[in-house]
Amino acid sequence: MLRRRRRLAAAVVGITALIVAALVLGGSHGTPRAPAADQDPAALLPDPVAPAFKPTLRPADFTTPASRWAPVVRPAEATRVPGGRAPIARLATSTPEGTANMVLLQPGVRVVHGRMWVRVRLPVLPNNTTGWVRRDVLGGYGEVRTRLVVDRRLLTARLLRDGREIFRARVGVGAPRWPTPSGDFYIRNKLTTFDDAFYGPVAFGTSARSAVLTDWPAGGFIGIHGTNRPDLLPGRVSHGCIRMANDDILRLARLMPVGTPVTIH
Amino acid sequence: MSSKPEIADALTIAEIDRDGALLEAVANLYGSSRADFLRGAAFASAAVALGLALPSEASASPKQDVGILQFDLAFEYLQSTFYTQAVRDRTVARMKPEKQRWAHVLGTHELAHVAILKDVLGKNATKKPFFNFHGVTESEEAFTKTAVAMEDLTVALLAGQAPRFSNPALTSAVFSLLTTEARHAAWARRLSGARPVAAAFDEPKTLKQVSRVVQSTRFIAARPQTGRRGKPRYTG
Numbered sequence: 001m002l003r004r005r006r007r008l009a010a011a012v013v014g015i016t017a018l019i020v021a022a023l024v025l026g027g028s029h030g031t032p033r034a035p036a037a038d039q040d041p042a043a044l045l046p047d048p049v050a051p052a053f054k055p056t057l058r059p060a061d062f063t064t065p066a067s068r069w070a071p072v073v074r075p076a077e078a079t080r081v082p083g084g085r086a087p088i089a090r091l092a093t094s095t096p097e098g099t100a101n102m103v104l105l106q107p108g109v110r111v112v113h114g115r116m117w118v119r120v121r122l123p124v125l126p127n128n129t130t131g132w133v134r135r136d137v138l139g140g141y142g143e144v145r146t147r148l149v150v151d152r153r154l155l156t157a158r159l160l161r162d163g164r165e166i167f168r169a170r171v172g173v174g175a176p177r178w179p180t181p182s183g184d185f186y187i188r189n190k191l192t193t194f195d196d197a198f199y200g201p202v203a204f205g206t207s208a209r210s211a212v213l214t215d216w217p218a219g220g221f222i223g224i225h226g227t228n229r230p231d232l233l234p235g236r237v238s239h240g241c242i243r244m245a246n247d248d249i250l251r252l253a254r255l256m257p258v259g260t261p262v263t264i265h
Numbered sequence: 266m267s268s269k270p271e272i273a274d275a276l277t278i279a280e281i282d283r284d285g286a287l288l289e290a291v292a293n294l295y296g297s298s299r300a301d302f303l304r305g306a307a308f309a310s311a312a313v314a315l316g317l318a319l320p321s322e323a324s325a326s327p328k329q330d331v332g333i334l335q336f337d338l339a340f341e342y343l344q345s346t347f348y349t350q351a352v353r354d355r356t357v358a359r360m361k362p363e364k365q366r367w368a369h370v371l372g373t374h375e376l377a378h379v380a381i382l383k384d385v386l387g388k389n390a391t392k393k394p395f396f397n398f399h400g401v402t403e404s405e406e407a408f409t410k411t412a413v414a415m416e417d418l419t420v421a422l423l424a425g426q427a428p429r430f431s432n433p434a435l436t437s438a439v440f441s442l443l444t445t446e447a448r449h450a451a452w453a454r455r456l457s458g459a460r461p462v463a464a465a466f467d468e469p470k471t472l473k474q475v476s477r478v479v480q481s482t483r484f485i486a487a488r489p490q491t492g493r494r495g496k497p498r499y500t501g
Contacts, residue, residue: 051438053385055377062349062372071489096498100489109354109403116400140397140486141350178500193494203497210500223499239500258491 064162066145068105069186069259070120070138078122078131083112088131089124096218097205099189104207104261105141106130121186123207123221125214128183146260148187148224150242152180153265155234157224157242159256167255170234172227172243174210180222180240181208185262188221190253200226200246202253206262210240224262225249325431333426335391336472337439338382340422342393343484344415345379348372351402360405364456371412371449378442397486409457416450417463418470418478425469 077087095101101123108119116135147160152173159167174180185208192202203225210220216239226246227233233245244252348371351357357368383390401407423443430436451461470478479485 049433049437051441052434053381053438055381057377062352099491099493135400140395190492191495191497194496196496199497213500216500218498221499223497241500
């Protein structure tokens with residue numbers, strides 16, 4: 001008990017001595033005294049600069065479904081199974097129109113003998129063919145959120161973006177002798193500034209091919225284009241192509257990117 | 266790190282070795298065993314120049330501010346597309362829940378950065394480049410390593426550029442991106458098994474240095490020509 005009291009007394013004496021020493025030394029060296037209430041050092045510092053902008057989080061759009069396409073950057077063979085030997089199609093790097101050849105990505109990635117293979121929709125006959133190609137024959141992936149739906153019975157074309165209709169037009173489709181093929185395809189290219197009123201001002205090329213006009217120049221690919229005979233629309237009037245009024249194709253050209261999947265019912 | 270070459274690495278080596286390189290930042294992080302895979306000369310190309318045009322090194326001015334922001338936007342496009350593609354490739358879906366959350370959060374942040382930089386730049390906003398990740402987003406290991414490198418590189422980029430703005434409000438705003446990117450980098454490093462903090466000091470990089478690293482990846486590719494002027498030969 002006595003020992004504890006002595007320790008306490010010693011501590012009090014020590015602290016008092018330190019306080020006195022600090023006051024004496026502070027005064028003798030002229031260091032500033034504690035600031036007055038109206039001289040808060042923090043108040044002397046400038047305010048932080050307000051940022052010119054501040055990001056705000058928005059819903060992440062990578063969770064919204066999208067379709068992807070890829071250019072063929074090296075001549076390639078597509079096979080029925082990943083790593084297969086027998087080709088079901090040969091892919092060039094460019095289309096007959098001179099644009100980059102492309103394929104539409106389908107769900108499916110496999111690794112065979114250390115090589116990555118991806119499943120793609122092919123621009124070949126028979127229509128609706130899918131196959132596997134090596135990943136390294138394709139370039140980077142493009143992405144679209146649109147889908148074109150053509151109804152041969154109702155003679156309509158509807159463009160959807162994120163599932164919502166943003167375009168609708170009456171169309172002409174193939175005559176009974178040259179039917180427009182049904183199935184799932186994609187937009188392969190877009191041609192403009194040509195001097196041929198038959199095709200109107202803009203023409204899209206698709207991956208669909210006529211099953212009957214196989215000897216047509218450039219392979220008989222099905223296009224979507226304008227017309228110089230709007231009086232025939234809607235109707236079953238074409239060689240397989242999908243025709244629409246020139247105003248409609250111009251509007252569609254502003255809305256539909258190359259790579260858009262096309263479903264023909 | 267596995268000593269056995271991973272599938273996507275093999276594909277990436279095949280893709281990239283012909284021309285040279287991948288991210289030198291990954292090389293720094295993972296050491297010389299990856300040097301052949303990662304190290305290499307920088308290759309400039311017209312396509313890349315389109316994506317990452319360098320502003321002049323002149324003294325600070327509003328014009329230079331725009332140039333730096335355009336460069337930052339191109340880089341944010343690169344990052345946001347990188348995470349988006351990994352999600353689309355279902356690489357993220359194959360990862361453990363903690364890593365999935367990390368990839369989703371970072372992807373969302375990078376998309377927010379793109380959106381705000383586009384808003385700020387207005388008509389001066391550059392168009393999104395076309396990217397080819399050469400299979401890197403299709404393998405978890407390659408994706409994670411490249412993400413670490415990319416986040417580290419972003420920190421170096423923003424640390425180098427934030428003080429260069431003529432407008433202090435832009436410096437302040439870019440600092441807010443910088444601190445976020447630094448947290449991204451630490452998070453990515455921790456998940457990849459690396460030390461969350463690389464060093465006592467982060468070394469800023471010049472635009473030229475960052476551009477060289479990005480060019481070496483060849484992630485920014487020429488946009489495929491999908492349209493042209495010419496007469497159709499469709500069936501009609």
